[in-house]
Amino acid sequence: MSTAVTAKGLEGVVAGETSICRVEQTSLIYRGYEIADLAANATFEQVAFLLIEGHKPDDAELARFRDELVANRALPTPVIEFLKTIGPMIQSGSAAPMDIIRTCVSILGNLDPDSQHNSPDANLRKSKRILAKAPTIIGHMQNVIDGRDIIAPGTGGDANLSHAANLLYLMTGTRPSPEYEKVMDVSLILYAEHDFNASTFTSRVIAGTLSDMHGAVAGAIAALKGPLHGGANEAAMEMLKEIQASVAAGGTVQAFMDNAFAQKRKLMGFGHRVYKQGDHRAGILHALGRKAAESKGPDAVALFEIGEEVQRIMQDQKGIFPNVDFPCGMTYFVMGIPVPQYTPIFVASRISGWCAHIMEQHANNRLIRPRASYIGQDLRQWNP
Ligand SMILES: CC(C)(COP(=O)(O)OP(=O)(O)OC[C@H]1O[C@@H](n2cnc3c(N)ncnc32)[C@H](O)[C@@H]1OP(=O)(O)O)[C@@H](O)C(=O)NCCC(=O)NCCS
Incomplete structure (x- = not known):
């Protein structure tokens, strides 16, 4: 059976609807707010709330959200134990930091009490947990690569620091200057969301089978790794x-x-x-x-x-x-950040967009299953 031929790489194909983000040549809009406005006037925590909770937070909501993130920063022992073993994998080149963070998200899923539940509440809890823990994974990973003690393994950092500043602190042990914190924060805002890019689309395809959030995020990380995308x-x-x-x-x-x-x-x-x-x-x-x-x-x-x-x-x-x-x-x-951590840092931001899309997909799901145009052999007999 033949099917309509579509553009290579699905160029120009509208593959679904979203209320999270609008990408146009002249503007990038997260839930109604333009990216230049957000970069100038919002913090990454506010933007992450906007994306995953669906609206701009008021002061009380933001304070609660920050507290939830801080409370969820520390990694469970099995993830820390895994991270302690990565030195030879990184040195031999069999694993890159993007592979390590993907594996950590998988282990987190195996340990999460909500992992098998896709209800809106369970998904929201998981979004915040994964988002909160990503900088800790990156920081601990870099500590192991640098051959130093893991910084703040019990807490996942300094509770007074923002997501951006804590990420830099966990990687280096030094609290960043306000300038570097701001640059990191803005870069996280810019990276947070981008409608049906390859990794987000991957996460929606996985979520569309009613698979779980950690699996969808792990798949998205694999997609982001490639040099044509986040890499x-x-x-x-x-x-x-x-x-x-x-x-x-x-x-x-x-x-x-x-x-x-x-x-x-x-x-x-x-x-x-x-x-x-x-x-x-x-x-x-x-x-x-x-x-x-x-x-x-x-x-x-x-x-x-x-x-x-x-x-x-x-x-x-x-x-x-x-x-x-x-x-x-x-x-x-x-800023002195090691190059192999650039794409993991992208992950620490884009998790907010992925989780928003996974929740949107689960909330109004239909299996994503396109057709292919067959260009292979004509019908033939196995035993002619
Ligand atoms: C992002 C990217 C994958 C988009 O791919 P795409 O939409 O399929 O774009 P195309 O490959 O059709 O590009 C159109 C033309 O521009 C050229 N082009 C596009 N990006 C190019 C680049 N980074 N360097 C050199 N030439 C490039 C293509 O070779 C093509 O030329 P052709 O018509 O003579 O064959 C592509 O631009 C790219 O590989 N960029 C480098 C990787 C990158 O920065 N990715 C991050 C994206 S945010």
């Missing part, structure tokens, strides 16, 4: 390091780019399925990252200058604009 923030920074090295060796950014174009190489952190004329999240993060670079010193500014030249050349010669992952790579680098 691009790490890949963009690796590419910038390559460009920096070639400039340090006497080359030019233009020569690197000419060579990349000749090889038809994909430049990481550029292009977008929806934002063909530019991703305005990128401008917001670039401005903040550049300011952080200026306060840090000439090396950091030099990195941004190389990035800006790459952007100019891509735009002039290819008409392709940076997406949010490009400034994110440079910004996190300037």
Whole structure:
């Protein structure tokens, strides 16, 4: 039986309805609020509440939500014990931090009393638990990678710190400056939600079978890992390091780019399925990252200058604009964050969007089961 042929990669296909987020070339809206407004005026905790609870929190709701997150930050012992074993996996390259955080979410599901329940209340409780614990997973993981004692294993951090600041504290043992806290907080807001992107769509497909939230989030993490999606923030920074090295060796950014174009190489952190004329999240993060670079010193500014030249050349010669992952790579680098944690940090934010979508899917479910257009062999006999 033949079926209608759809666009490769489902480009332009509207695969469902959502009241969580609207993505247009000129705007990105979370439940009615534009991203520039949120980045300038809200905190990540407020945005996460907006996404998963469905409305802007009042002061009492926000205080309660913050308390719930703080109370849920600590990891259960089996997850901490697993994290203590990851050193050889990371060193050998058999696991990347994204694989570790995915596994941790799976273990959390195995231990969660609500794991087999998909009611709205159970889903809301699980959303908050997973969201609260993600920075702790990243922090403890980085402590193990760095060969240091795990910071605050009993509490998951400092109760007085925000989600963003606590994430940086857990990774390093140092409470971040207000500037770095703000940059991290804004990056988390920018990363929180983006309608039917690949990882969110994955989470909805899983939820659509009436499978559980931890499973759907684990699947979404696997989808986000890829360099065409969330993994691009790490890949963009690796590419910038390559460009920096070639400039340090006497080359030019233009020569690197000419060579990349000749090889038809994909430049990481550029292009977008929806934002063909530019991703305005990128401008917001670039401005903040550049300011952080200026306060840090000439090396950091030099990195941004190389990035800006790459952007100019891509735009002039290819008409392709940076997406949010490009400034994110440079910004996190300037902040001293290890590159393999960039995409896990994206997870620590996007969990809020995934959980909102999983709940929306469960609340009005129909199995997601498209058709394929068959292009294989004609019918033939096993024993002709
Ligand atoms: C995001 C991405 C996957 C979107 O893919 P898409 O919608 O399928 O876009 P297409 O591959 O159809 O791109 C259209 C054209 O632009 C080119 N292009 C798109 N992104 C490019 C990039 N980053 N570097 C070089 N060329 C690029 C494509 O090669 C294609 O050229 P062609 O028509 O000559 O074949 C793609 O832009 C990409 O791979 N970017 C790099 C990874 C990245 O930054 N991902 C994060 C996304 S937020």
